[in-house]
Amino acid sequence: ILPKKATIIEVGPRDGLQNESMIVPPDVKVRFIEALQQSGITEMEITSFVSPKWVPQMADAVQIVSESPKNGRQIVLTPNEKGVVRALESGANSVAVFVGVSDSFNKKNINKTTAESMHELKPIVEQLKKDGVFVRACISTAFYCPFEGKINKESTLAICEEFTSWGVDELSVADTIGMADPVESYELFSYLKEELSETVLLTAHFHDTRKMALANIFASLQAGIDRFDTSAGGLGGCPFAPGATGNVATEDVVHMLHHMDIDTGIDINKLCEAIDLIAGYVSKPIESGMYRLYKQ
Ligand code: HMG
Ligand code: MG
Secondary structure, three states: OOOEOEEEEEOOHHHHOOOOOOOOHHHHHHHHHHHHHHOOEEEEEEEEOOOOOOOHHHHHHHHHHOOOOOEEEEEEOOOHHHHHHHHHOOOOOEEEEEOOOHHHHHHHHHHHHHHHHHHHHHHEEEEEEEHOEEEEEEEEOOOOOOOOOOHHHHHHHHHHHHHHHOOEEEEEEEOOOOOHHHHHHHHHHHHHHHHOOOOOEEEEEOOOOOOHHHHHHHHHHHOOOOOEEEEEOOOOOOOOOOOOOOOEEEEHHHHHHHHHEEEEOEEEEEEOOOOOOOOOOOOOOOOOHHHHHHHO
């Protein structure tokens, strides 16, 4: 049985723009964020507080947080204490921490093993929860690692359980390199749904590298998932995951959900207007089905 409603967590301003070769000016990013909000998006990753040496595209995080209108849940991503401090100082009220299930990916992405990252994150997350901040935990390479291959579901569950025991509000479980298929998506999300506490929000984050993301979303819906990370225009990818391309396009997911009578509260035309703002600043043409139709 499919749900009547689903929640879209827009990750375009963060996942979408972190992997772009062009640096998008901060005022354009802020207008993009505003336009996305106006299309009906209520939860969004707006930027990340990471090393500007590692990800120069996100060097303007302070400006993005302070200048973006405070509507809905606006999440900023960060892997460490320094990022959390800067994020809270800038006025952020929701924080996403991130870690990879596989050591090799985590090393490439954050320069630490998974265990080292978890050790560092525990007191940070616990303090954020004491301070009443919404905390989301993003779990990369939950299905496949670009260096280690298939990840077993017990390892992914173990990380999810650890985060849950610290009191995180949401787990975003990611197919970082877009390799999972619908059967694997159904199996992992059914397993996580069964094993994890019902109080934690469970979200699916699919990259569309091999064009399986819409099918994976349908499979995840059948496993009881009703929250999806998506990126306007299908932009995105992790600079430290070789071969990863964009997230599944928000407009295509919203269209598919609406067509199946699953409400999202998002207006596709307004979403496409938001994409128009950014289309001239990105290196590749926007190839989503719904944006192409809108442009015809
Ligand atoms: P490091 O070089 O090992 O550590 O980087 P460091 O402590 O020496 O830091 C290097 C420099 O960055 C220092 O500056 C720090 O102060 C500074 P310097 O002293 O050389 O001038 N620095 C920071 N600056 C601003 N904000 C911070 C911060 N932290 C340190 N928070 C580090 C370690 C973790 C910093 C680095 O590896 C890093 O920034 N990694 C982030 C990589 C990243 O952003 N990846 C993409 C996001 S995750 C993703 O896309 C996956 C996801 O979408 C889900 C999925 O699809 O799988 C979420
Ligand atoms: Mg991602």
